Amino acid sequence: MSTDNTAIADRFEITDLISRFALLLDEKRWDDAATVFAGDVAVHSPRGGELHGIGDVVGFIRRNEVEGQQTQHTTTDVLVDLDGDQAAVRTNGITYYYRDGEAPHFTGGLRQQLTAIRTPAGWRIREIRIMPAWTRDS
Template sequence: MSTDTLIADRIEIADLVARFALLLDEKRWDDAGGVLADDVVVHSPRGGELRGLGNVVGFMRQGEVEGENTQHTTTDLLVDVDGDRAAASANSFVYYYRDGRAPHFTGGLRQSFTAARTPAGWRLREVRITPAWTREN
């Protein structure tokens, strides 16, 4: 694999992680297939283990709270590409708020991802979300 390809892959995977956070914040569930693989597996404290794009999207839709918004801020992203697979990890701060008001709940997460190169580009095949801390404001 050339250095240029490796760099391009790392950038695309970093973008994928950022687009995942933005998808969650903007509640664009219909766009999930542009970020998540059809056979995605998500491990989260709220949903347990969810398998398949349809189940993950269904869970996200069901978890919406009227009037509540989130802002995910992702930091410390590390990406390790190995051919057509990649591992990534990041820290994330999630702020839960209502329009025009300070956050009422904040959490720190550790996230790990497995990505795969598909004919449509890189997609997340596994997402593991582990809470580090929470604070009610």
């Protein structure tokens, strides 16, 4: 495989990783977190503060689940800047919070800066910076 084809494949895999991250959150598949995150993942967000390691990240998410509340994460504008076995990734996103069969009661727009790394198991997220842009109560 040529370098150009490798870069294209890496970009596809990283974009797929970002989609799998959103689905993991929406489907609440916490036991699959290692398919998305590196073991030493770091998450920086206004809501969660500084979280380090898969255990801390999943623990925070589980503690903050609201019974009956669902989410739909939409991620757009995925920009991948490859540098060997590491990539800087930027995204925009909208998250809808809703209860089954009802319109969203809360919506938030955000920007993310991520670092993805190549591991023996494939690309994984090592670091995420979540920056809310706006919110709307419905």
